[in-house]
Amino acid sequence: MARYSDALCRICRRETEKLFLKGDRCYTEKCAIERRQYPPGQHGQRRGKLSDYGVQLREKQKVRKIYGLLEGQFRSTFERAERKKGVTGEVLLQLLEARLDNVVYRMGFAPNRNSARQLVNHGHFLVNSRKVTIPSYVVRVGDVVELKEASRSMGIVTDSISKMEHRGLPAWLELDAQNFKGKVLQVPTREDIQLTANEQLIVELYSK
Numbered sequence: 001m002a003r004y005s006d007a008l009c010r011i012c013r014r015e016t017e018k019l020f021l022k023g024d025r026c027y028t029e030k031c032a033i034e035r036r037q038y039p040p041g042q043h044g045q046r047r048g049k050l051s052d053y054g055v056q057l058r059e060k061q062k063v064r065k066i067y068g069l070l071e072g073q074f075r076s077t078f079e080r081a082e083r084k085k086g087v088t089g090e091v092l093l094q095l096l097e098a099r100l101d102n103v104v105y106r107m108g109f110a111p112n113r114n115s116a117r118q119l120v121n122h123g124h125f126l127v128n129s130r131k132v133t134i135p136s137y138v139v140r141v142g143d144v145v146e147l148k149e150a151s152r153s154m155g156i157v158t159d160s161i162s163k164m165e166h167r168g169l170p171a172w173l174e175l176d177a178q179n180f181k182g183k184v185l186q187v188p189t190r191e192d193i194q195l196t197a198n199e200q201l202i203v204e205l206y207s208k
Helices: 008-016 022-026 052-067 073-085 090-095 099-104 113-121 155-162 200-207
Strands: 125-127 145-146 174-176 180-182
Touching: 052 073, 052 090, 052 200, 073 090, 073 200, 090 099, 090 200, 099 113, 099 125, 099 145, 113 155
Parallel strands: none
Antiparallel strands: 125 145, 145 180, 174 180
């Protein structure tokens, strides 16, 4: 399956804001946005004003890149959001937040979503005591996400948990760091979702 393999910092520069794709580096002066606050490329500093469509497209691309989805995956998630009750844009973000790889990241078991996706793929996590290897698995209220006992000495996990103060734990999740497990307390509200995005622009883009 195709995956983005270029420098992640270029994505943040294209959106001219921090998307926190590289974990701890994003909180230091080494972050590319701190040094070059303009899009990459030869004409990055001279790009003109975007059209309405361009603004909508950039917002969709930003959210898609944050969660690490391919276009087809993102589109199918949007279509699921359309079929559910509620405000489509908010439901879309709730579905994205409820992905297992994102929950693993939000709980602090991984420094970024790419690492979280890899850990899930390799079978390091249990959901309600059952191994789940599908990053797109949608967790529900009451689900318990737990790191396998054999994986608890992994440096990437222990290091990430020790630096949780950078991110903080969302109110809709509960974490028992000592036992390497967490619980989904509720469906996240828009205020709980730590994302600087205008989801209505995405709805408008896909509604054309």
